[in-house]
Amino acid sequence: MMTASTSWTLSSVFNDPIHEDVEMHPLLVRIIDTPQFQRLRFIKQLGGACFVYPGATHNRFEHSIGVSHLAGKLVKELKERQPELQITCRDFLCVQIAGLCHDLGHGPFSHLFDKMFIPKVSRGRTWKHEDASVAMFDHLVDQNELKMEQHGLVLPEDLDFIKEQIAGPNDRIIQEVSVTVWPYKGRPVEKSFLYEIIANKRNGVDVDKWDYFARDSYYLGLQSNFDHDRYINFARVCDVDGEYQICTRDKEVDNLYDMFHTRFSLHRRAYQHRVVNLIELMIADALVKANEHIKIEGSGGKMFRMSDTIDDMEAYTKLTDHVFEQILYSSSPELTEAREILENITHRHLYKFVVDSRREISQDQFEDWARDVARSWNLDAKDFVRSVIRMDYGMKEDDPIDQMRFYSKKDPTKAFKISDDQVLYLKPKSFSQQQIRIYYKKEIDEQTMDAIKGNWCSNFPKPQDEIMAxxxxxxxxxxxxxxxxxxxxxxxxxxxxxxxxx
Structure with missing residues (x-):
């Protein structure tokens, strides 16, 4: 784990296995040394992946420090290379704070909480962990009485800027360069490039990905071919239709395709790994069954269910991965069903894999099939689970490179779009892939399972493109x-x- 020096007047130095020596401004250290940030030590970066990849036990704490470091490194390079951008010390510090705090809102097991648990217990509600990150940041500043003005920040302008980098302007996402009204309050359009550093909504090239590509690959034991240091060395801000975007050299398009391929590969090999997927489904099922029976004290002494803590940051601060052990080692009768699911995980009695198909199968089609199968083999249709897996380059069916702008060595001030001829040999056949996975929750004999698989194949044969692929x-x-x-x-x-x- 990282260690910090005892100096409070100068930048503290953290020893990180990915970025080595990481210098942190005293205000960043002050944020790190709060209960709201320390909470991230107890939230695994990759959720249930550690049950498949033993080394994948790293957490949101170290990732957040890495993102802050890379954000500062990129801003520093731009400031030194292009003084005309007028990047200030306030800009520099605000971007680093946003990188440090961008994941404050993650719940237990990271994306499992907001992608699997919350949708099941709060149907119809639109909630993202970025929303909670902004709320937790406000809570952190208030509860710890951070005097950010003492470090040169201007309030509320800089607080708006920090939160806009994390979650966007009032939940509006900029996807096209043709937006006519500048929606941000923290910084003017002349500094639009600063909004592309932590969470780049335009094309997905941002320091958040750079850190987790390198960090996740390291702990998973996989290889990442993307070189973020090389990208930083060639990064340059150019005027693109009235907005200032971070561009890179045209010859770096190979490196960028490696970046997006790394993203796809990590999803295919780890994040959406079949066993990781089913274990996370089991953890989510356990959390759903335990939701009504675990109460967490929040503001004013009020008690909250797990699903309701997202509306109270005092309670949410206390909700981490420890809920797994809380359920597993509980003797409460109310938690029996949830406890049995987690015990099955620890004993490796997992949900049974039925089939993996690229054919589009709706929820209604799946439920009809499950009822038919249940009647035929005297099973419970509710024990069949459908999981939709989507893997892409970050922009669904589109090529993110189409949203990138490049410059040439001859004229580094002029941005242009790379031509298809230049990247023909780099483009994959498709930028997205969807799979439907079916699992069965109970023990079942091989003969019956083979018959069920045969039934699925006869009802939903492989599409021609899958056969050819x-x-x-x-x-x-x-x-x-x-x-x-x-x-x-x-x-x-x-x-x-x-x-x-x-």
């Missing part, structure tokens, strides 16, 4: 590589070795 693309490759699984980038990358693909 799983077939060899040429005889030579088939003989040498025995390709049996679909990888959206595999064949495009073969161009590097001059292998013709038809």
């Amino acid at each position: 799983n077939r060899p693309r040429c005889g030579l490759l088939s003989a040498k590589l025995h390709i049996s699984s679909w990888d959206p980038d595999f064949f495009s990358h073969l161009f590097v070795f001059s292998v013709p693909v038809f």
